[in-house]
Amino acid sequence: MRVKSVDLKKVGFDEREVDRSGSYMQVDSEVVKCGVKEPGVYVIPTKKAIECDEYRKYLWKALKEDPSLGDFSNGYFIITEPGKKAIFPVQTCLLIEDSNIQHVHNIIVVEEDSELTVVTGCSSVPRKGTHIGVSEFYVKKRGKLHFMMIHMWGEEVEVYPRTGVIVEEGATYVSDYVCFKPGAKIKAYPTIYVDRGGTVVVNSMVMVSETSNIDLGTRVYLKGKGARAEIVSRSVSFGGVSITRGHLVAEVPGVKGHLECKGLILKDGSIVSAIPELEARTRDVDLTHEAAVGKISEEEIEYLMARGFTPEEAQSIIVRGFLNVDVVNLPESLKEEIDKFLELTTEGI
Amino acid sequence: MLKVENLKVEVDGKLILKGVDLELSPGKVVALMGPNGSGKTTLMMTIMGFPRYKVVEGRIIFKDTDITNLPVYERVNLGIGLAFQRSQSIDGVALRTFLKKIAEKRGVEVDIDGIANEFNMGDFLDRFVNKGFSGGEQKRCEFLQLLVLNPDLLLLDEPESGVDLDNIKLIGKAINKILKREVTPQTEGTDSERCVDKWKLKSALIVTHTGYILDYVKADEGYVLIDGRIVCKGNPYEILKIVEKYGYRRCERCV
Numbered sequence: 323m324r325v326k327s328v329d330l331k332k333v334g335f336d337e338r339e340v341d342r343s344g345s346y347m348q349v350d351s352e353v354v355k356c357g358v359k360e361p362g363v364y365v366i367p368t369k370k371a372i373e374c375d376e377y378r379k380y381l382w383k384a385l386k387e388d389p390s391l392g393d394f395s396n397g398y399f400i401i402t403e404p405g406k407k408a409i410f411p412v413q414t415c416l417l418i419e420d421s422n423i424q425h426v427h428n429i430i431v432v433e434e435d436s437e438l439t440v441v442t443g444c445s446s447v448p449r450k451g452t453h454i455g456v457s458e459f460y461v462k463k464r465g466k467l468h469f470m471m472i473h474m475w476g477e478e479v480e481v482y483p484r485t486g487v488i489v490e491e492g493a494t495y496v497s498d499y500v501c502f503k504p505g506a507k508i509k510a511y512p513t514i515y516v517d518r519g520g521t522v523v524v525n526s527m528v529m530v531s532e533t534s535n536i537d538l539g540t541r542v543y544l545k546g547k548g549a550r551a552e553i554v555s556r557s558v559s560f561g562g563v564s565i566t567r568g569h570l571v572a573e574v575p576g577v578k579g580h581l582e583c584k585g586l587i588l589k590d591g592s593i594v595s596a597i598p599e600l601e602a603r604t605r606d607v608d609l610t611h612e613a614a615v616g617k618i619s620e621e622e623i624e625y626l627m628a629r630g631f632t633p634e635e636a637q638s639i640i641v642r643g644f645l646n647v648d649v650v651n652l653p654e655s656l657k658e659e660i661d662k663f664l665e666l667t668t669e670g671i
Numbered sequence: 672m673l674k675v676e677n678l679k680v681e682v683d684g685k686l687i688l689k690g691v692d693l694e695l696s697p698g699k700v701v702a703l704m705g706p707n708g709s710g711k712t713t714l715m716m717t718i719m720g721f722p723r724y725k726v727v728e729g730r731i732i733f734k735d736t737d738i739t740n741l742p743v744y745e746r747v748n749l750g751i752g753l754a755f756q757r758s759q760s761i762d763g764v765a766l767r768t769f770l771k772k773i774a775e776k777r778g779v780e781v782d783i784d785g786i787a788n789e790f791n792m793g794d795f796l797d798r799f800v801n802k803g804f805s806g807g808e809q810k811r812c813e814f815l816q817l818l819v820l821n822p823d824l825l826l827l828d829e830p831e832s833g834v835d836l837d838n839i840k841l842i843g844k845a846i847n848k849i850l851k852r853e854v855t856p857q858t859e860g861t862d863s864e865r866c867v868d869k870w871k872l873k874s875a876l877i878v879t880h881t882g883y884i885l886d887y888v889k890a891d892e893g894y895v896l897i898d899g900r901i902v903c904k905g906n907p908y909e910i911l912k913i914v915e916k917y918g919y920r921r922c923e924r925c926v
């Protein structure tokens with residue numbers, strides 16, 4: 323394998339493929355691994371998948387086509403059979419090593435009554451590069467997609483994902499996003515369309531470094547009666563700029579949404595903005611939001627110190643709690659990595 | 672166990688403790704009383720070592736070591752444990768995880784579910800620390816943490832305030848368990864033998880307004896703190912009776 327200096331475990335990728343129903347790995351523009359172990363789940367390089375009309379129809383349906391992005395090198399295409407409930411997650415990994423620009427087009431289709439988890443890790447060697455990831459997800463009637471994305475970029479990497487998600491009747495989309503060691507610049511605003519009785523839960527935890535400028539948001543259109551959305555964004559800044567956005571749009575009566583943007587500043591020189599936006603286009607909707615930006619309270623630190631923790635340890639316990647590391651169901655190896663990262667970054671603050 | 676000598680303490684530039692002397696022998700329980708704002712919490716927080724409480728004069732000796740300038744966590748390591756008058760909630764951290772971390776830090780193995788159930792806190796282990804806990808539940812949570820910490824010196828700041836009578840009993844039981852009070856203090860044996868065991872006799876300093884907790888935890892001595900000074904020292908149960916009858920004014924004359 324070509325992978326040089328990136329520890330794949332850290333982004334949730336298990337090279338031995340234990341407890342995985344399938345794997346896809348791309349380094350720069352080259353597909354280095356692509357296969358499935360569980361019947362009823364298909365993992366195909368996008369370029370190959372769209373040769374078939376049946377699959378081609380998913381291209382540019384959840385997002386508006388944008389020729390300015392240029393041609394994509396590849397990406398993963400994952401589809402389940404109707405009713406298939408995958409036991410193990412599919413893992414994918416996109417790495418930048420030598421190329422200056424990586425442009426991928428990813429598609430996930432969860433067929434009716436089917437359930438799937440996808441764990442995707444994106445990383446790079448620590449140098450310059452641009453990652454443009456176009457992702458289109460389709461969760462069909464009563465289907466369930468749990469999408470977990472881990473970003474761990476080199477300091478000078480710029481990342482511009484475009485994501486569109488279509489959640490059909492009674493379907494569920496859960497997204498957990500973890501970003502530590504963020505690149506220089508990330509700008510993303512995934513858009514999710516939810517039909518009647520659909521459910522969307524989006525959690526994100528972002529640790530912003532000194533050199534980074536992170537602008538992240540989630541936009542959800544509640545389009546059918548009974549559609550629900552919950553967006554929880556937590557961002558911790560160790561210097562650098564962090565903007566957390568959220569936009570909930572209620573298009574029909576009888577929908578419900580909650581938006582929470584919270585930022586914690588740990589170091590002077592940080593700029594943290596929380597920008598929640600609620601938009602109702604009809605009566606009888608229930609939209610709420612909560613936004614807060616602040617620092618760790620002295621009393622909380624003292625409380626933990628009285629239990630035997632050093633000020634640094636106290637801080638990382640509080641930050642870890644703030645980020646919901648234990649609430650979101652993350653792989654153990656990733657939790658350990660986050661802990662190590664927090665330990666290092668809270669030193670000397 | 673603990674010796675406080677001529678302690679003067681400033682908070683935000685204001686002198687709160689104006690020369691406090693206090694002594695606590697191994698195995699003894701001392702009750703600290705005094706009107707609101709007299710400096711009881713300040714004394715507790717200073718013994719625990721929080722930087723906001725600035726010692727301008729005097730010193731604090733614990734287990735024969737001058738701890739006046741030690742950081743909080745080192746005092747915890749030496750065996751001091753504080754139950755706060757007002758606790759803090761920690762978002763996103765489950766009580767169970769937190770207790771495990773405390774045990775790890777202390778290097779002890781604790782049956783967390785066992786003691787939580789014993790003290791009626793089993794249902795709280797999967798909730799975030801103190802988050803949305805009622806006043807009484809927060810107090811029980813303090814003691815659950817102290818049971819894990821298992822300190823040699825207990826600093827208890829109004830352990831019974833806001834707690835119903837049944838739960839005061841339960842908190843009393845927790846205190847006695849930490850103090851190993853079911854075991855009678857050993858006074859026999861040679862000096863050197865006693866010396867080894869010296870710190871196994873645990874002590875407590877308990878702030879109380881009502882004295883209810885002293886119905887369950889026997890106090891050996893009582894101190895009254897008024898306006899940053901100890902003005903009275905004696906049998907805690909007698910002091911409580913006098914304060915109940917005449918108020919703290921009577922204590923001022925005690926000096």
Ligand SMILES: Nc1ncnc2c1ncn2[C@@H]1O[C@H](COP(=O)(O)OP(=O)(O)OP(=O)(O)O)[C@@H](O)[C@H]1O
Binds near residue numbers: 683707709710
């Ligand atoms: N940051 C501060 N700045 C000024 N004064 C303070 C500060 N913190 C505490 N004090 C004052 O110190 C005095 C002692 O407070 P402390 O909390 O020790 O009293 P206490 O004896 O515990 O009272 P209570 O019985 O009400 O708990 C009070 O008058 C309080 O207002």
Ligand SMILES: [Mg+2]
Binds near residue numbers: 711712
């Ligand atoms: Mg007090």
